[in-house]
Amino acid sequence: MKILSCNNTKHLVTKILSKIDLDAVDMKINKFSDGEVSIKIHDDLYQKAVLITHQLFPNPNEKLLQLLFLINAVKRRGAKRIHVIIPYFIYSRMDHKTEDADFISASCIASLLEAAGLDTLITIDLHSSQMEGFFRIPVKNITMLEVFHSRLESIVAADAVVVSPDIGGKIRSTSVSNFLKVPLAVLYKQRDKENNVSINGIMGAVQNKHCILLDDIIGSGQTIINAIDILESAGAKSVETIITHNLLGACDMDKLKDIASRLSKLSVSNTIQIDSNKIYTSTINTVDISDSIINCINSYF
Structure with missing residues (x-):
């Protein structure tokens, strides 16, 4: 080949x-x-x-x-x-x-x-x-679980809860909650015709919990910002976010850093290549996708 x-x-x-x-x-x-x-x-x-x-x-x-x-x-x-x-x-x-x-x-x-x-x-x-x-x-x-497997293994699950930002992400989040053997919470997210995001409630308990918020894409960052707001207002002890596709980092690194400053940790993969001159903060962890792709090639070809 x-x-x-x-x-x-x-x-x-x-x-x-x-x-x-x-x-x-x-x-x-x-x-x-x-x-x-x-x-x-x-x-x-x-x-x-x-x-x-x-x-x-x-x-x-x-x-x-x-x-x-x-x-x-x-x-x-x-x-x-x-x-x-x-x-x-x-x-x-x-x-x-x-x-x-x-x-x-x-x-x-x-x-x-x-x-x-x-x-x-x-x-x-x-x-x-x-x-x-x-x-x-x-x-x-x-899957997200394959890409972030090592990061997820390092999470102490005693007081953790996996959070999906909407119903559409429930399948992804369920696989991670099953892997970690922790509860799952789901946020109620809505978009209006102008693509504005609102989150109106939570299904599941997050009070005094370390919330692991999962999403596949961060674009404008509005979903994550709203999710952090509602989790904090519901008494979450801390919020960590894991996102696969970091579109925001390629477009507005300052905004990504502002979001990361509100989190205990932000993990993203490098499916989107970011300019090497742009410096991440210590809160942002970048996970390389190479090993996951190499494993896939070895398994299928």
Whole structure:
């Protein structure tokens, strides 16, 4: 199997190549003055399996088109199987209709990837498990529990409670609460038509508890801020937050630091690569996804 690195995934590919013997694909991506993309695959890939690593955030629309071109270019060079690692799957929150006129963007992206020639998708902590049903190809969704396993093992469970920020995150949170053998609490979250978030109550006991608040994505940070407010008002002893996809850190590090200052610990993964010049505080812990992906490759290929 050969591996192809693209769009800020060099760190991930370096870790993969340190543990798995793969040949790198010789290719080049250029952009013309009008913004159009040119992809040249120099290697003969006839009857080869190719593993593409690709980051789709930020600039998701441009990078999605680039990935579609890349998959098709690899296929036209004769590749027998094409496997793609997308650490953060864009548009994952647009996985259902809230009104009859709504368009399910995540389903459309699945169809586009398949049409380009994708054979297998590896991704991390999809927003909902129903997204796997949008694909007719195998999807390996690496869970939050797999990524943060070591961090979760270190938590003292005596006075802990796992908290889901909404009903939609209950499956993810239940798997962690079962692993830790601690109770589960669920917050009642609502969004209005302007996408404003409000949290109106808690199902479960959090008073005098160390609350482990779980979420797959931090975007604006408003859900987490509201959740901290309501947990503190309900008498939580402390709040720790674990989030897989750190979009906020890539867009507004100061706001992320402000949120972290209210927490006993904030753990995020590096599915989103953050500028190395941006410094985290001691409260923020970054968990590397490389080992989880390497385990997945060794298990499935």
